[in-house]
Amino acid sequence: MAYRDFRDFLKTLENEGQLLNINEEVMPEPDLGSAARAISNLGDKTPALLFNRINGYHNARIAMNVIGSWPNHALMMGLPKNTPLKEQFFEFAKRYGQFPVPVQREETAPFQEVEITDDINLFDILPLFRLNQSDGGFYIDKAVVVSCDVEDPDHFGKQNVGIYRLQVKGKDRLGIQPVPQHDIAIHLRQAEERGENLKVAIALGNEPVITTVAATPLLYDQSEYEMAGAIQGEPYKIVKAKDTDLDLPWGAEVVLEGEIIAGEREFEGPFGEFTGHYSGGRSMPIIKINRVCHRKNPIFEYLYLGMPWTEIDYMMGLNTCVPLYQQLKEAFPNEIVAVNAMYTHGLLAIISTKSRYGGFAKAVGMRALTTPHGLGYCKMVIVVDEDVDPFNLPQVMWALSTKMHAKHDAVIIPDLSVLPLDPGSEPAGITHKMILDATTPTAPETRGHYSQPLDSPLETEKWEKILKVMLNK
Known part of the structure; x- marks a missing residue:
């Protein structure tokens, strides 16, 4: 089931008892970050939060923890909210295999209701606050950023839709962190080698499927929009941006259009990251915003990051597992069973596999390290x-x-x-990596005493079904 837009998904969450409306007035700091941290501390079935009255921001509403639990993740996929995690994994993998699903192009979009091109002031347009108390400024951290391959601009699959942290640097300026392993860094390098600015468009308040796919480590020439269609089971709606000719999510609440200024860098950070540490400050590129479009009375969305688990771990959990699973299945189609890379965005991955011969599991671990995601993340692989x-x-x-x-x-x-x-890298961006082979030794390996494994009692599976029915009554 595809959601029409962000509001449609929030309505579904409310109908399913997975949205908590907070109508009392709250302070932007520390209440918003504190509440989002607190809801993450209360388990893996928690609701999204919708703050309807924020001091200093008339009529602004902010949603947080939108995909911050396994029930909400299941609803994102159109599944019953009580769908078990492992079933969600295999359903996600099944839909991932339906890629590509062609997009549905629209001429207009709801976010075009209000348009600003003169005297842009992001401090007036956006509700801004620090998520963690030592953040170096205000961040937009759950928007999707669209850019395209400068050398092959007509290749739809090489248009990238990704999530990158954006620090508000001025009335019409944002700092962006293009991690070298991500596609936007390739686009920026291409543009700067030509001495050109890189056109970008930023969409805030999106329906959850594109947010999920934007956080998925797809191959460079795989379209996020065509993958979004595969995940939701029908074509994904897009519309052309006005200034940049980039394609945008039709259901967005707010869109910022601009360009990354070639060769310009500015200090950015620190920021409380998904690793549970502040990332420090670095010299990062700058985006100049030239146009803002938004719905009347838009609903804004922010993502709390911090010590796992928080929303980002649910949002980027299975969609990190499945690409690794599919890419390993391409190399070892008859052996790979499942992949769990949900821990700290796949810095640790657990792979279940059949072993064809001694040493095979280690080869599987090596292959995981050379996948697109493994190159930038997997630093410990357990097989x-x-x-x-x-x-x-x-x-x-x-x-x-x-x-x-x-x-x-x-x-x-x-x-x-x-x-x-990665706070453990030294220097930043370089680390030792480790494979732990926890499989049963296979010939010609003969060590250990594994010839008498313990089986479950007869009819255990039958009783699992009986007891599951009884527990659900």
């Missing part, structure tokens, strides 16, 4: 047997504690790439 559920952490810990031999099964590869935000 387990086919009968170990990578989403069941007690089973994974059992495999590590009984199957792994420190001398034979820990592989360390020095000085590989990782995103600079």
Whole structure:
């Protein structure tokens, strides 16, 4: 089921009991960040929050924690809110395999109701606040940023829709962090090598499927819009931007159009990141905003980041697992069973696989490190047997504690790439990576005593079904 726009999804959340309206007046700081942190602390079935009265911002409403639980993630996919996590994984993988689904182009969009081109002042247009108390400024952190390949601008798949943190630097200026492993960094390099500014468009308040796909590590020439259509099961609606000729999400609440200024850099940060640490300050590119369009009385959306788990871990969990799963299946179609890369955006990945021969699991781990996501993230890969559920952490810990031999099964590869935000990298962007082989040794490996595994009692599966029905009554 496709959602018409952001408001349509919020209505669904409310109807399903997964949206909490907060009608009392709140302060932008610290209330918004504090409430979003607090709701994340209360478990994995929590609702989204909609703040309807914010001191200092008349008529502004802000939604947070929108995909911040597994029920909300299931509803994003049009599934029942109680769909188990592992079922969500395989359903996401099934839909991912339907890519590409052609887009539906529209001539106009709701966000074109109000248009501003003169005297743009983001401080008047956007409700701005710090999410964490030591952030270096105000950030827009859940907008999708659209850019295109400068050398091949007509290739629809090379148009990138991604999520990058944006610091408000002035009335019409934003700082952006284009991590080298992400597509926008390629586009910016192409533009700057030509001495040109890079056209960008930024959409805020989007229906959740495009936000989810924008955070998914697709291949460089895979269209996020065509993947969004695959995930929602019908063509995704887009509309042309006015200044940049880029394609935009039709259902956005607010759109900013502008350009990254070639060769210009400015200090940006610090910012409380998904790693649970502040990222520090760095010299980053600047975006000049030339046009703003928005719906009348737009609903704004922000993302709280901090010590896991927060909304970003739900939003970027399964959509990190599935691309790794699909890319590993291409290399090992008969062996790979499932992939769990939900921990700190895939800095750790757990892979369940069949083993064809001794040493095979280590080869699977090496392949994971060379996927597009693995190059910038996976710094620890745990490989387990086919009968170990990578989403069941007690089973994974059992495999590590009984199957792994420190001398034979820990592989360390020095000085590989990782995103600079990893606080353990030294220098920033470089780290040692490790593969832990927690699979049963296969010939010609003969060590250990694994010839008598314990099976479940007969009819265990039958009783699982009986008890599940009884518990759901």
